[in-house]
Amino acid sequence: LAKTTQPISMDSYEGQEVNITCSHNNIATNDYxxxxxxxxxxxxxxIIQGYKTKVTNEVASLFIPADRKSSTLSLPRVSLSDTAVYYCLVGPRGYTTSGTYKYIFGTGTRLKVLA
Amino acid sequence: EAGVTQSPTHLIKTRGQQATLRCSPISGHTSVYWYQQALGLGLQFLLWYDEGEERNRGNFPPRFSGRQFPNYSSELNVNALELEDSALYLCASSPPVGRGADTQYFGPGTRLTVL
Known part of the structure; x- marks a missing residue:
């Protein structure tokens, strides 16, 4: 099972880019x-989902290195309304032969955006 | 398109009683997931139902059970309630396996309070 860890909290100012990292050292081959x-x-x-490399949508980017043991959520130009808790979830898509379909949420990162 | 709905919004029970929580997935979704989020804590995976069958469960005692109906809605039952069962119970749904990303979409949750 992929255990995940995240920083407990982060502070940022409006307009800044925020990067939140999630560590998942035991990620399985079929985990997203x-x-x-x-x-x-x-x-x-x-917010966003990925398997490897980089994924971008209208609200965020997700960076996943080649070894996939971590991932970084990037929020461009945050605003006060982005103050929230951010979770990473590691789990499989579809069925696998292993039969283990555990969905492991990270500990969550409390982001506070300051004016 | 309607999102995941859960009922009731709030539920107050006493120790030893049973609680039943309900979830209606997004139309077209066949998988339903249940999570427990105790106050100030992260999300703990409880159960996963797909096509009417329990696919997997997290590390919770057997008094946490549920089922999925032919219309893909789901019930979570908690027997012999204990004070530590007080939490926000979240339901999520995802599309059929193999049809696009198995992204989980969450409902607003049911706040269960055990007195």
Whole structure:
């Protein structure tokens, strides 16, 4: 099972780029990495998903090195509304022959954006 | 398109009672996942249902159980409630295996309080 670790908290200022890293040393071959944003008392909201190299969408970029033992979520030009907890999720897509479908969330990173 | 819905929003029970939580996935999604998020903690994987079958479960005792109905909605049952079961219970759904990314989309959660 891929255990994940993230920094507990980060502070940033509006307009800055924020990079949040997730470590997943035991990631399996069929595991994908997904990042979520969560506001208090709400369900997590999907941000981005990737398997390797770089993925970019309209809100974020995800960088995954060749060994896939870590991943970095990059949020360009954050605003006050980006203050939230960010989680990485490591888990398989589809079925695997191993039969283990554990979904492991990271510990979460509390991002605080300051004016 | 309607998102994942959960009911009830809040549920208050006493120790020893049973709780039933419900989840309706996004239309077209066949997989349902349940997570527990205790106050101030991360998300712990509970159960995964797909096509009516339990595919896997996290490290929770057997008094946590559930089922998925033919319409893909799901119930989570918690028997013999304990004080530490107080948490936000989150449900997520994803598309059928093999049809695009198995991204999990979360509902707003059910806040269970055990007195």
């Amino acid at each position: 990495i997904t990042w979520y944003q969560q506001f208090p008392s709400q369900g997590p909201r999907f």
